[in-house]
Amino acid sequence: MKNLIAILTVIGLTSCGLETEKITELQMRIDSLKTELANVYKPGFGEIMSGVQIHHSKLWFAGINENWKLADFEIHEINELLDDIKKYQGRREESKDIDMIKPALESLSKAIKKNSVRDFKTNYENLTKVCNDCHKITKFEYNIVKVPSQPVFDNQAFRVKK
Ligand code: HEC
Structure with missing residues (x-):
């Protein structure tokens, strides 16, 4: 009986150890995905x-x-x-x-x-x-937009032939 308990305890601890190992591995994968995500380009x-x-x-x-x-x-x-x-x-x-x-x-x-x-x-x-x-x-009052007087790009025509 004592031996059986000892064996079961060993099995229990081993499987517990395996579980912890798995969790640690998954946590590491989550952390590395988080780092990857943080480095993904995002327009400002x-x-x-x-x-x-x-x-x-x-x-x-x-x-x-x-x-x-x-x-x-x-x-x-x-x-x-x-x-x-x-x-x-x-x-x-x-x-x-x-x-x-x-x-x-x-x-x-x-x-x-x-x-x-x-x-x-x-x-x-x-x-x-x-x-x-x-x-x-939004306190960007110094950023003033106006009706333009000149097109920004010289390589685009706006008038279409009728
Ligand atoms: C949320 C309200 C909001 C509206 C609506 C809005 N803007 Fe802005 N705009 C901002 C904010 C906030 C910034 C500063 C962004 C930053 O932090 O760089 C900004 C910045 C800008 C800039 C400066 C960009 C640069 O970095 O030089 C321009 C140009 C601009 N807006 C044009 C426009 C035009 C044109 C419109 C209308 C068609 C418009 N915005 C509408 C909030 C707004």
């Missing part, structure tokens, strides 16, 4: 905003040149970047305010669908105002 808030800036500019030249398909495309690009802010920078306090720009984008979309340059201009100015409103409430 300012980086995504620089993309928004480019599409905001192109949107203007598309609209005033009545290239409505391009204007619509640029709005989509801006919306995608706004989604990226939530996806990659959701933990930043400022990300909570990002949706304040949605109504301005929707109104501008309507002007584009109406093919109205006049409505486009008014709504574009309103959109730009909302960009700045958000910069103000």
Whole structure:
């Protein structure tokens, strides 16, 4: 009987040891995955905003040149970047305010669908105002967006042949 107890204890301890070994190994794998994840590239808030800036500019030249398909495309690009802010920078306090720009984008979309340059201009100015409103409430008031006077890139034509 004593021997049996001794044997069972040894088996018990060995299997316990194996369990602990397995847990330690899994923990190590989790830790290494965590390190890998932390090193995965994630676009920064300012980086995504620089993309928004480019599409905001192109949107203007598309609209005033009545290239409505391009204007619509640029709005989509801006919306995608706004989604990226939530996806990659959701933990930043400022990300909570990002949706304040949605109504301005929707109104501008309507002007584009109406093919109205006049409505486009008014709504574009309103959109730009909302960009700045958000910069103000997020304490980036020194970051001022304006209606562009020159396209950023010289290698893109905005007017399409009718
Ligand atoms: C959440 C509200 C919010 C809205 C809406 C918003 N921004 Fe920003 N923007 C920020 C914040 C916050 C920063 C600073 C990001 C950082 O930490 O680098 C910023 C930075 C920028 C920058 C500077 C990027 C750089 O690094 O040089 C530009 C340009 C910019 N925004 C353009 C725009 C434009 C154009 C719009 C409108 C179409 C817009 N933003 C709408 C919050 C906003």
